[in-house]
Amino acid sequence: MTNCIQGFKDYFCRPKNTNVRLKLPFVCFAWQIAMIILFGVFVRYNNESDAHWVQNMAQNNITSAIENDFYYRYPSFQDVHVMIFVGFGFLMTFLKRYSFGGVGFNFLIAAFGIQWALLMQGWFHSLDPSTGKIYIGIENLINADFCVAGCLIAYGAVLGKVSPVQLMVMTLFGVTLYAVEEYIILNLLHVSLDAGGSMIIHVFGGYYGLAISWVLYRPNLHQSKHLQGSVYHSDTFAMIGTLFLWMFWPSFNSATTYHGDGQHRAAINTYLCLTSCVLTTVAISSLSQKTGKLDMVHIQNSTLAGGVAMGTAAVFMVSPYGALIVGFCCGILSTMGYLYISPFLEKTLKIHDTCGIHNLHAMPGVIGGIVGAITAATASESVYGMQGLINTFDFTGNFKDRTVFAQGGYQAAGMCVAMVFGIGGGAIVGAILRFPIWGDPADENCNDDDVYWEVPQDEEDQLERNVGIKGLFYDWHLSPSRLKFQNAGPV
Amino acid sequence: MTNCIQGFKDYFCRPKNTNVRLKLPFVCFAWQIAMIILFGVFVRYNNESDAHWVQNMAQNNITSAIENDFYYRYPSFQDVHVMIFVGFGFLMTFLKRYSFGGVGFNFLIAAFGIQWALLMQGWFHSLDPSTGKIYIGIENLINADFCVAGCLIAYGAVLGKVSPVQLMVMTLFGVTLYAVEEYIILNLLHVSLDAGGSMIIHVFGGYYGLAISWVLYRPNLHQSKHLQGSVYHSDTFAMIGTLFLWMFWPSFNSATTYHGDGQHRAAINTYLCLTSCVLTTVAISSLSQKTGKLDMVHIQNSTLAGGVAMGTAAVFMVSPYGALIVGFCCGILSTMGYLYISPFLEKTLKIHDTCGIHNLHAMPGVIGGIVGAITAATASESVYGMQGLINTFDFTGNFKDRTVFAQGGYQAAGMCVAMVFGIGGGAIVGAILRFPIWGDPADENCNDDDVYWEVPQDEEDQLERNVGIKGLFYDWHLSPSRLKFQNAGPV
Amino acid sequence: MTNCIQGFKDYFCRPKNTNVRLKLPFVCFAWQIAMIILFGVFVRYNNESDAHWVQNMAQNNITSAIENDFYYRYPSFQDVHVMIFVGFGFLMTFLKRYSFGGVGFNFLIAAFGIQWALLMQGWFHSLDPSTGKIYIGIENLINADFCVAGCLIAYGAVLGKVSPVQLMVMTLFGVTLYAVEEYIILNLLHVSLDAGGSMIIHVFGGYYGLAISWVLYRPNLHQSKHLQGSVYHSDTFAMIGTLFLWMFWPSFNSATTYHGDGQHRAAINTYLCLTSCVLTTVAISSLSQKTGKLDMVHIQNSTLAGGVAMGTAAVFMVSPYGALIVGFCCGILSTMGYLYISPFLEKTLKIHDTCGIHNLHAMPGVIGGIVGAITAATASESVYGMQGLINTFDFTGNFKDRTVFAQGGYQAAGMCVAMVFGIGGGAIVGAILRFPIWGDPADENCNDDDVYWEVPQDEEDQLERNVGIKGLFYDWHLSPSRLKFQNAGPV
Structure with a gap:
């Protein structure tokens, strides 16, 4: 690496050793065992998932099992789960020879992150001080999925350039930072509503990833340039990810909002916002090319920006047309981001952002935070109704005297916290990852599955092998990703 | 085009210009802005998605938030949403070089159509005359998805042969026609039950698409014949679409039926009907080939015909074996359609139907309409119970004295309306699209993504490039879709 | 075949005729017609899916339509449905030229098996002796899907080596055996809890498939060795199956557990168990390769073993950390199975297990049974509460005096029954399939879709054809799966 500080040069510039045979299993085992011990000490079923629930029902005036929170949230939970594993996973299969890494490492770090998130978020939000236990139910599972989403976003920035061990470290710290940031924003600032996590998830995750990518900048990445694009089928695979994210985003933004009209309205707002985002994305993508051709990168990513931006305000009374306007702006801004801001980030700021998370998560997340602040500040009792206002903003307990205008200010403060945690945390974690x-x-x-995966021999490889066997008058090598003639010409 | 009327020849036969750089963005922006304005004027949250709901609960004797219609319909809604975007989208990826167009344009027109459908259906069904507003909730979202399904069916007929701008125009008119047709069928004829839209969605959408394809007939389509088939992986992609449609069709047919046994029965009937459809599709497909091989086209499409045909009668007491019989017949007829009717349509009637929507939607839709009419006409109080009969056929208000026999007649009349709207509307819209x-x-x-999409360079292209660079003794060109030797032979 | 018994040699060793043009349609038609007749005689809607339900509500003290079992189970049902068709289907697309067979035959036999399962399970569990009818509702559909899962597991062992007709026969007998086995285990032994079917589904299905594969052993399978691996994109397709199975397994294990905390807890346990399974799978997979590379076979399969093993005990109070421990062990054992047991089975026991169902289903199923037995035997009133204990273990009627310790014994007995039925039944069915x-x-x-499917001409075929046409100085054949030079060298 050319930018090594001289003193550390010998240490940091050794030839790369990608053998993870001891490191990866060690990390997996060590962390999984730690999880088991910590779960054993701390985690129990909550009231609604415990076998005693049935006898507590009568005491709590619950007349029917359908009142169990499970039935309010489970369908949304499963949709969110699909977004995390298939959505994020397949969205990252677009690189021509990094589909295994995209979907496979996503799977690994999400499965790990979920467990750590249950603990971290549990300590901050679900710990019963009298027993010292964390009591978990369906809502905790959703929140753990949310928390992991932040780390998967960050993975998008460094896709193809890091090892699975680095990803595990990144996720460990990412989840930790997330939980602290979430606690500050939700509990201390009482930003009661960031249901879909525009700020907590997307702003934090986006800047966390970008900061790491900035620290890990590789000036000679062009050496793997032949692997940086997509191929026809890998782009089609990525569309699976895009569509499952797009379709289930209403569930993402409504999964943890309050029962009844809260979930209902959050789903409607997100649905509308996303439809309008598709149209402006297509418009800008087509405008940007000489002959009006569409770019798959934009369709795969910018169409989702509306869901991100609706995260904070999904449950607010933004009105159907308000949701459409948010989507309208996000489609434009996000696509412009791919056209102008990503190249700028790379050339000027030396941040290489593989999936363009700045345009899909960071920037729309900021928009979402602003929309949330404005909508909160302008909320009125006539629009929400007395009880609706309390439900929506959770103006209870210590916060029952807070005005909506003050709430708007706290929303804005929350966004700054998310950004600071993302950038600061990312810079520190990036430094750790440089060891x-x-x-x-x-x-x-980079961008080559061959490094960390047993890659099957494809047709083209077979061509190579067969040609070799037959003793032809020239040798060639048609390995799927690299293609060179070694000894061309007639014998 | 050889069939141009002489007078218009110069105008209609100009060389094609596929540059949509101004048209497509203009259409997208203009329509999205129109949507925002119209939503601003007309669309509001309905009672159950408004923040006032919580204080209205007590007044309406609702004791629990789980009574919100959201919890009855949201899981089905998400399944329908998957069918619209992944189901229809991936079903259309089967062409070897039109996967981007299949899934991408499907995405674009569905996202636009949903918005327009909310407005059009809202004006007809959810407008409160006292306030002049449309109040939307989860059921409106489902109906908007349904409405768009009609246009996506029509897209199947012209897949690969139209521009995205034409598709937008087709969707604008399609949704408009659909809403009017739906109003006539549901409100004027009181065809109370077409829950899965055999007639309203599939017959209309099918004939609408076929009529457009007939007007846009291309006698020289064989010029892109090398791109008309599938490749191995594109057929596998299409199976994603098939399976998600097949699995979620019970949700499609039960999404808007009445609470309780209505949704329950509709799901069971559709589930059974589809299973039997798979077996007869396989049987006929195997019979049709000399050595009994199966044809992917049949498996991908005809297995779904049962879901279409169960659309009208899903909620009726057709009995489990009745559902199996419907599926049995549909599998046979639909597969026969691919074998005999599609070639006939193309050769004799000059209708080129890319996806075979006649066999998958139009014909099974007609069967569904007939099944619905018969089942309605033979309904009896002993089978349904007094209240069940009223619930199922909605014999209330002006229609409380209608007999089941008369209802059968109105069901049949409804199908004719759907067909007339499809054929008539499609002919007119087709004429517009010929400009x-x-x-x-x-x-x-045709059938080439290169026209409207930035298509990535695949391995084969790279082969071409590398071979060129190495200065071999012959030049070849192995572009992924076209393959020509330009200068073969030893130097 | 070399191991033919001499006397039967002429009969059993005739050259293979893969023409199924008459057999397959005959079987499909005959069985579908039989299904229709049997459904006509036996199957009716149950109380909750019948149109009379609405008037029975008042009599049964049901105050709201949301109390219909449909709303408790439908979301889980749809998830299970996705697992059966997309999950199992796509998991079997990993072979380079058997993706059509993997997903297509899975589709066929699942659609048939579901109908037969509704009947078989109905006769044993839902038959009303007074009317002689089977009354079906949403829970029957879930159980039919479960039953079919057993047969799809068995398909995994013989993938690529059997005809669709054999698969149909295998499914007919498989469902029959399953229903008898299930009756013995659930009703006679009163193994009240095998909600996710560790024993009933996975142990039975696993050994059933292995026994069939053992009887059908092909000593010369190496003749199709060039088709036994995967290619890059087929492995990516298989990940779709893996992820949908993985994500929806909580629904699988909770779909039929009792309302309220039962479903809630089963989902949480399965979710946790699966996350920990991913980490140990990755660890062992990486350890097993010289340079620590991951093997897609492990990631696609062993990550799911936790869901299998949690099947029996999902609803028990195993504690969150207990679930993590089960997953921890299963990931290790299952991956080890792929590394050591599968080769051993093939070489020593002459069992060729295409998908490794021994490692994914049979072995983890046994673990699940053991976990269930231990957890049942150690259950206590302090952990479950009085009512919880009765709910969980269904200690009612004849079984109300059974102790938890005895229950543990019966759980273990249940596993033996499943294993005996699997091995015994499989051996007999295998013998039938050898005709x-x-x-x-x-x-x-083997492993070649060309035998039973119309396979599209791919790019490579086109290359072959074009090169041929151009009269080059050498002939080659680049068919997608086989690649040979016939006449190489300069002219």
């Missing part, structure tokens, strides 16, 4: 002990790939091996 | 201003592709560029 | 009348492929045609 040459994590098995990250050399510049010329 | 040479919409950027449609030339015959030799 | 040379079912159209199975020759050894050299």
